[in-house]
Amino acid sequence: MKKFSHFLLCLLLASGMSTSAVADFKAGSDAASKGDFATAQKEWQTAATAGNADAQFNLGALLLSGRAGKADIRNGVKWLEKASANGHTEASYALGMIYFNGSGNELKMDHQRAFKAFELAAAKGHPPSQFSAGMLLLNGQGMKHDPSAAVAWLTKAADQGYVMAQYNLGLFHAGQQGAKGKAFKWFLKAAEQGLPQAQHTVARMYMEGQGTPRDLAQAKSWFLRAADKGSVESQYGAGFLLYAGMGEQRNPAEALKWFERAAKNWDRNAQFRLGQMYLEGDGVAKNLTEAYKWLDLAASGGHEDAHYLRAAAGLQMPDADTERAHRLAQEWFDANHKTPHKHQDLKPHGH
Template sequence: MQLVIRLVLCAGLMLAMPIHAFASFETGLEAANKGDFMAAQKAWEAAAKKGDVDAQYNLGALMLSGKVGQNDPKKAIGWIERAASKGHVDASYSLGLLYYTGSKEFKQDFARAYKAFESAAKKGHVASQFSLGVMLVNGQGVKQNVAAGMEWLKKSGESGNPDAQFNLGMAFVSGQAGKKDPAEAFKWFSRSADGGFAQAQYQVARMYLDGQGVDVNPANAKSWFVRAADKGHVEAQYGLGLMAYTGLGQAVSFEEAQQWFMRAAKGWDRNAQFHLGKMYMNGEGLKADLLEAYKWLDLSAGNGHDDAHFYRSYVASKLSKSDVQKAHAMAQQWFDANHSHPHKHYDLKPHAHH
């Protein structure tokens, strides 16, 4: 899972600050909200030097954000550390993220990340509770303790954190929570899905299709696939294409299938690319086109789909040598035009199209 620092502009403790620090922090906050980050930096630096913990935290975060040009990362982190040492929970959380991920300026340090997350988690910081749970489950920066990690994940999940809820669902699917419990997994996935987490929405759809932890309901499955697909979830897009293609829970619609397969194919789903090749080969819902069929099967085969190799060979046997070369060039052109599109690699090393 990826943990990312965010610039947080907050004034959580400013009411406890002396009036001069309050004024400097407020001036910086107004400037930041107007996009004048240089002025914000100046005001927050003045307040930070007077001990305003909100200013210290926001100054460090602003310096790391790149919005005020090049800065000394160690100096920026120093301000965040000062705020964290005084109990600023957002500072502790951000410090945890910084040491969890590491960078070229400073080394990854799981032990320090754990301590920072622990400090914020004990004060009720929901995202820190999630991060602490993950580190305990994985044994990162601390001796592995799955049971304790699950308790922190549950605290975070009960407070509405969709990442924690999703991971709890996965733990009950895999048995990492102590036992496999599809019904409990469905409960947590559903809560995460309701919070808008696309991967959880996809899992809920799959469970409705497979009847795991809930009764089979293709209509509900499609509804959740759509929600995830609209957020760009490639596997959900493919799932919708397959439901339309096979008529699962609906009438067969090759037109709908093609639309969803095309969206998933652009996300480099090899199964969607394979089905597009078959549809063009057989003329299912569209005019048969062996060059297009070869193109999509070639892309799918290059993406690691075993059956695509067989079908590509079959299509090639129906084409002239020059047409095979033309179709391969079409595949290469599509590959070059779309390879920058966010996608996953199925193999351990980046794939190449040959």
């Protein structure tokens, strides 16, 4: 569920500037489109007081955003509640987000109120609200855990193409006995919309034959799609299929490229494979220093086999070269890690 922020309400404000029969509302919209939020607030205040739901929503969003002065949470929420009561769908959704997350000391988190607000918008066919109501029910946040009702709301959103509802339906069914086929169906729908985590999951299911017949060509295709979007897990997955020759001729040189991308994003399995390939001269010229460096990094990340393969590399190297390789690992760690940390791991689980 997306986290509420004043920035979100600014987006809602921008998207809500529609024309209206009420002159004051239109005047406010015209002023806001020119960046004159003080005038917009004055005009919308008049229209909102007269009962115009669009003006109530825009006024509430404006007060919450602070674009017309200091943010006014209490009055912003008050106007959103009025708009919601008048049937404004986006106002109900915005209220749900506000109550779900709270707003510092000014507004406490209230999942029961959040659910009621989401439910109002969900009943009008609003997919983000249907998804949010479903997730609250699924997680038992603010009300009794109700998987049946949760799935009903998630399905309504998913049927309208809401990608996160599709993905979470996949996750739900994946945890149910004998429902891998249903899980795959929803994961595939989300994957086809370009969601990287769904694409990775679909690739895994094709690779393992879960919920669908095993198809390594499809697995590779979906790994590559997710990998191109920055999925580190899929970068490793694509590399592994190429490295192992699963479904096609083995291609260690191409695998190396994907392992390098994943390793640079802190995938310890990819770091281990790089170390192994440099140690064995597989798909790349043998290089004990590079092998030790990557195995050292993988071992530092907790990869069990890396400890032992690093020791095997060390046996083939003079002490000075081992120290240099460890230093290179430390330098790589420092250059690619935001948190200061001493890269030292002399034995399994050493730190």
